[in-house]
Amino acid sequence: MKHKWNNRLPMFVMIGPAFLWMAIFVLAPLCYVVGISFLSKDSSGGVMFPLTLASYFSLWNESFLTIFSRSLLLSLQTTIICLAVGYPFAYVIANAPKKHRGLLLLLIMLPFWINSVIRIYGWNTLLRQEGVINSVLMSIGIISSPLEMLYTDGAVLLGMVYELLPFTILPLYASIEKLDRSLLEAASDLGATKPHIFTRVIFPLTMPGIFAGSIQTFIPSLGLFYISEMMGGGSTMYIGNLIKNQFLSARNWPLGAALSLLLILITLVLMKLYTKVGSLEDMA
Amino acid sequence: MDTKKLQKSEKAGFAPLSMLYACLVYLFLYLPIAVVIAFSFNTSKTNIIFEGFTFEWYAKMFDNRQLMESFQNTLIVAGVSTVFSLVLGTLCAVGLYKFEFKLKSLVSNSLYIPIAIPEIVFGIAMLVFFSSVHISTGMFTLIVSHITFSMPFVAITVRSRVAGFDRSIEEAAKDLGANEFRTFMRVTLPMIMPGVISGGMLALTMSLDDVVISFFTAGPDSTTLPLKILGMVKKGVSPDVNALSTLMILGTAVIMVISQIAQNRLEQRQGGNNSES
Incomplete structure (x- = not known):
């Protein structure tokens, strides 16, 4: 078990930071944008529930x-x-x-x-x-x-x-x-x-x-x-x-x-x- | 014989025309750049008519505090983001080359996302994300966004260089008792250095070149030079901006030439390796 971990450690050190970075600053923001598109805007310029397709309909x-x-x-x-x-x-x-x-x-x-x-x-x-x-x-x-x-x-x-x-x-x-x-x-x-x-x-x-x-x-x-x-x-x-x-x-x-x-x-x-x-x- | 002559004369007749055409396209590409540079030496205060030659604006630009601040921001963002994206991107590229694991395709595909999606969407996604976690836009968000869009390019550039190299040298280093870290620093890194240099130059120029993403991730106190110019253009721009822009143009040209030299070296080296094997 320890041997395996030792083999894996360099891999995590090398790839881990870059992948974590992409997950936090690319994947998460994009998912967030997808999520927001199904919400509606509140009076202060933020977003609020419930889920709706209104934004998509309003494109038309x-x-x-x-x-x-x-x-x-x-x-x-x-x-x-x-x-x-x-x-x-x-x-x-x-x-x-x-x-x-x-x-x-x-x-x-x-x-x-x-x-x-x-x-x-x-x-x-x-x-x-x-x-x-x-x-x-x-x-x-x-x-x-x-x-x-x-x-x-x-x-x-x-x-x-x-x-x-x-x-x-x-x-x-x-x-x-x-x-x-x-x-x-x-x-x-x-x-x-x-x-x-x-x-x-x-x-x-x-x-x-x-x-x-x-x-x-x-x-x-x-x-x-x-x-x-x-x-x-x-x-x-x-x-x-x-x-x-x-x-x-x-x-x-x-x-x-x-x-x-x-x-x-x-x-x-x-x-x-x-x-x-x-x-x-x-x-x- | 006759047809050969005919072809030759046709070619000779065609060449000047095509040369002329190429020159016109180059003129189109360089004309606005030449204008920006020319007006940085103009004695007139407005960018309208060229009146006389002066270096005045190169001295005056240092007095324009806002302008200098935005230039300083540009340099800080470019420098810091290049270092970070180089470290992250190079490690990732070498790691992807060395190791086989389950999620490998997910990791390497995620590198292509910022390249594939439209810049404006990327900028907005970051803006929305930062505001949702209550980080207000400023130097930090600017630097983070620049690392994010340049790191994949570094990783891909380095990876394409890593693909060609001889694994047995690394194994030899390990057999001789070097640990993973030492092997990386002393053997792997020097071998991929030209790739790392051109990746770094790419990151640096991309950071200096960016407008769209910075537009969304820069705060009111952290504008970059391009954003500053963008905001000034409608109201009219004073020639000290031209002077500073000229320096940016020169800087970019120097970076391009260095990266070209690094690339040529690499090609020579790889050519040498191929002929040996």
Whole structure:
């Protein structure tokens, strides 16, 4: 018995603290959020019994549905633009000379690791009414009065694309780089034209990368509430702002918890879809 | 011969265009960063027009007490959370590699939860949890939340490095009389050091980069620099913020380069091991 304990001790010392940490600070809080979503709010902004599904039912109302569809649309637009910009870029990088590729990738990663509030603040400086772009355009006489760029829906979209582009590029790069060049040569030898090679060979073979890139762009885009605040002025609500408000200003925790679970559900469905498509690809 | 020539000329014609495109994307990525840096050297008090070059703001930022406090908080949180998540994450990774036990899949799957769930939900879950156990938000909750989201990344990074190493060296150390602790400190740890370093760098950058989770777990007296900037942007930001942001940008770049070097070393080392065996 003592011998067994001695063997087990190092294991508990090594894994125990980390697991305990995750149990207390991840599993317990998440369970708590699930629990709160079935309660109702009391007058002081806290939560109270009895158990109810009211928060979930209240999600089904017109103003929330507008916010959901607006958020999903923004995320979809963000994903499509990121793919359209990122695909050719990833293709160029993947075909660059091998010795330069590491540096080119590092240059993509670097902005991604610099705090995003600082970077979005840079966009703020550029786009403002009296900002860099407007003053440059006015001084060279292209426009006579400043363009309204900041605090528009377009600015929010720009901020989202900017923030998430590296998330799209990296999986795209990984799948394009793996592409077997001899297949392209074979297609070309058999007389396929360049557009043909792209639509019939390159595009289908890099589909897993396109899919991974889309998921990795779409999921985080749903929660980035501060970008719509910095670039959109906070006047247009998205699902992230809605959740945030339930916990900080509106103080309706059960509703906020139900919204959070909805967000987790969307994420899980997308990830399930992703692994399913992934396993199909493996089988093919 | 003809087709070869044709291909070559096609390639030559294609290359400048694709280069141009790549440069445009890089320009898009770096433009706002360049603007933040440029305006930290601007003599004008507002971030509108570049008037002249000065280092003034780098001296002035030290007088802005709130700003310096938030910067100090950022550094403390990043430092402390990195140390804790390194210790917890590394031990966990090595433990998961070494031992077989019943709940192993539960432990290793729980590491992926903070990575998989949306950040905003994670932040809220922590906020709600802390308030339910009557811990008010502040430096403590901020540090705890940063440890929680960076530790899994450390564990996973280290674990992927541990997977490749030669167990017989550890066994040799034990045969020669070293106990478990000594073996870990003298044999295991040095072997996985590059992995630990890149895990640590990852934890450090993630902590410096975080906005969403800190937004919920920081208290009114414990804001970080990014949260401070977030709060200031609408009202207008003075150039001393640009100066401090420039330092953050430089710091991040340095961390990235160090971690890249550590990774290259590891790859070289692993390459060497493979060729020996």
